[in-house]
Amino acid sequence: xxxxxxxxxxxxxxxxxxxxxxxxxxxxxxxxxxxxxxxxxxxxxxxxxxxxxxxxxxxxxxxxxxxxxxxxxxxxxxxxxxxxxxxxxxxxxxxxxxxxxxxxxxxxxxxxxxxxxxxxxxxxxxxxxxxxxxxxxxxxxxxxxxxxxxxxxxxxxxxxxxxxxxxxxxxxxxxxxxxxxxxxxxxxxxxxxxxxxxxxxxxxxxxxxxxxxxxxxxxxxxxxxxxxxxxxxxxxxxx
Numbered sequence: 284x285x286x287x288x289x290x291x292x293x294x295x296x297x298x299x300x301x302x303x304x305x306x307x308x309x310x311x312x313x314x315x316x317x318x319x320x321x322x323x324x325x326x327x328x329x330x331x332x333x334x335x336x337x338x339x340x341x342x343x344x345x346x347x348x349x350x351x352x353x354x355x356x357x358x359x360x361x362x363x364x365x366x367x368x369x370x371x372x373x374x375x376x377x378x379x380x381x382x383x384x385x386x387x388x389x390x391x392x393x394x395x396x397x398x399x400x401x402x403x404x405x406x407x408x409x410x411x412x413x414x415x416x417x418x419x420x421x422x423x424x425x426x427x428x429x430x431x432x433x434x435x436x437x438x439x440x441x442x443x444x445x446x447x448x449x450x451x452x453x454x455x456x457x458x459x460x461x462x463x464x465x466x467x468x469x470x471x472x473x474x475x476x477x478x479x480x481x482x483x484x485x486x487x488x489x490x491x492x493x494x495x496x497x498x499x500x501x502x503x504x505x506x507x508x509x510x511x512x513x514x515x516x517x518x519x520x521x522x
Contacts, residue, residue, distance in 0.1 A: 408427050455506065455507070470490075473491070
């Protein structure tokens, strides 16, 4: 039996069952539910063997699924106003370390200033003894470091300078080592104990003395002077 005959037989059977109003029921023992099931089966079978039947369903194209890769965060830009600025003022470290001037610490009168003029090393200071004053000699294996200054009186009147009773301490550090207290030998030109009158619009020479090792003296890289009087302090890098 071919496919068309099978479809015909099934169709006839369903029609005979469904004819309930024309004569006696051909299959009296079948329920309505059974008849419905046979009808559905016949319909499905007819559609299956219908050569002209084509499914109206089409395969929808699947979207290309790409892995969900988190995007890299963009480089964070610095907030406005936080970047480097060429004209940003730079604080002077010396201004922070020295709230007082050298003249204020020494208690010099208005118009009187102190200026560093240089340094030298020697075995004896001074080289020649004048006016009956003695000279100071370095110990064995030592050298005398002589720091030279000028006390300038730029005012129009004579000024008296008295560092002998001021209580100012002078300390010198060489090659960034530990600072040492300056020598006090009693020489009249020593700045640490200077006492005298300075004429108007003129100046006098003064020195600060320190004894250093010969090895240090042969390789001097830096010299700094610190003066301290009570709570006032000032440090100056001389070399």
